Amino acid sequence: MSSKEKELFYEVLKNAKFPHGYSTNIAHWIRKRKLSGLKTHDCHVKMQELLPIALRRSTDKRISSVLIELCTFFRVLCSKVLKLDELKVLEERVPEILSTMEKLFPPGFFTIMGGDSRSYCSKTFGDQIEHDTNKEECRFPTVGESDGGIDVFKLDEKTWLQAHRHVLFNCESEVVENYKNEHIAEIKRSHRKHCLNQHQLDCLHFDTFPEWIKEKATSNIIKDVRVLAQGPSFIARRFNAFNVNNGYRFRTKQSEEFKETQNSGVMVVSKTESYASTSDNAPKSANITYYGRLNDIVELNYYEEFKVVLFKCDWVDVTKGRGVKDDELGFTLVNFSRLAHTGNREHHEPFIFAEQAQQVIFVQDPVDHEWFVPRLIKPRDIFDMGDDNSVQFESSMQSDLTYLSLLETARVPENECDDWVRSGVDGIVIETDIHSLASTNDGEANAEGGNDI
Structure with missing residues (x-):
């Protein structure tokens, strides 16, 4: 070099x-x-x-x-x-x-x-x-424990809605799923005269479902769903660090500013609907990889019935050519000066469940300092024991396949390659006796000729 x-x-x-x-x-x-x-x-x-x-x-x-x-x-x-x-x-x-x-x-x-x-x-x-896969499941089980100081604070209305909406749209409940379908059907009926395209329908469903299910939830449904529909308390808890049961230890980016370690890098693979335009009636569904830095750790309290830990992150804009790009060797690079879903607007989605997050480190490019190469970090002491019902390692496997594809991309x-000689670097001079080397080569040639005869 x-x-x-x-x-x-x-x-x-x-x-x-x-x-x-x-x-x-x-x-x-x-x-x-x-x-x-x-x-x-x-x-x-x-x-x-x-x-x-x-x-x-x-x-x-x-x-x-x-x-x-x-x-x-x-x-x-x-x-x-x-x-x-x-x-x-x-x-x-x-x-x-x-x-x-x-x-x-x-x-x-x-x-x-x-x-x-x-x-x-x-x-x-x-x-x-x-x-054993027959353990009793809870709708919102404990996913880890906090590490360090705890701060009790009051959520503002915009942050409260963004956090609660994420829980509503991503919880695994057949009852809530039925309510979603009912809400979509009701929107279609109320807009028969002015038919909505798919993008408009999805946006309206996303904006109005939290308030709609709050009015629909009555005393004759499951208690957990009824409490979920009412939303969490505005009084929440904030952590600087959180140890997730899957082996990852996360810290907010503010708390590690002067540390020699990096625990704030987050990656999540999410199924996302992509629209070509606002009039697109056939959106494409695909798994999109999002990269971000952990900005806040919030624990929502649904009136002591259950608690949910959410990560609020600064997400890179995944639009190709803006916040994400691939180099000629197949590496993905991200730029944190180009963010999306910052939480400044009500329809933004800055939150994810703590158990959704995978840990990455961001290594700065030595030439383009605004760009970073994300590298997935796997927990050292956690192993996949083959549980078909477990999704803990699903996106890790997808990341392994991504690294496997580098074998083709980097080739x-x-x-x-017209020549295999390195230019721009001084060569190594080797001193040897040319006459002795020539006589050695002649001897090898004569020996080979004798074998042929």
Whole structure:
């Protein structure tokens, strides 16, 4: 690497922050311009999380692409959940990755890594794990516990409505779902003369359903639904940190401003209806990945019947070309100067359930400082035990598939590589005796000729 490339490489490693307890402070070692002395886990973190991002800007595309593929291979291979079809893809890609690396690096670079990496993929896991799925479920079970100070405060009307509306539209209740369908049917009947398109119908349903169900909910329905329809108390609790049962520990961005750790990064995968225009009657439904930073942790109190913990986040505008973009190597980048659903308007949706959130770290691009590369962080001590009814790891699996796709995106076709010699960097001079080298080559040629005869 040139001096400038080394500076870019070290800048990424130096600015990276990880969640509390996830890894040692790698920046401490970077200040000393050394990468040795790290524990085994920290080396895995460096290779799987930071090295691909650091190489994006600091090396030639041909070199960075194959090293990113190698890092992605180990990241997927070290996932807590593996599927046979994913292992098959890895097994097929490993020889191609190693073949490309052999053209770029000297033979001394290679060890038994190649054989081990391929043979591991050929192993399968056939044992089935039994587990109990007959536990009694609550409509709003406890999802974690607060950590640190607690502040009691009063919600303003706009924030109260935004929070309550999220709970209403995302709770899993057949009774509430029936009320939604009834409300939509009533809107259609009341607008027969002026037929609404799908976008107008959805907006009207979204705006008026909370007040409508409050009037409809009577004493002859389930108590939980009746309390839910009335809405929470305006008196709520606020936390600076919250430990979710799925293993993540979150902190608000304000509370970690001067810390060496990063626990405020949030990612959520949500099924979203997309409209081409306001007159579109056939919206497309797809899973959209949203990235944000945790701004507030609020516990709603539904009059002691149940409590709901919500995360209020600063969400990046996911419109392509605005707050989110993909680079040529397949990495997603986000820009926090371009936000959406800030909560300033009544129809905004800044809240999510605490259990919906997955933790990510945002690594700053060393050249375009407004852009950050999000990297999904998985809990160290939580494992998927194969519960078909559990959705805890569903979006984590989707993220693994995203990283698996980097194996294809990061690849540079060989026909784009006219030569394999690095330019712009001083070469290495090797002193040797030309005459002795020539005589050695002549001897090898004579030996080969003798074998042919």
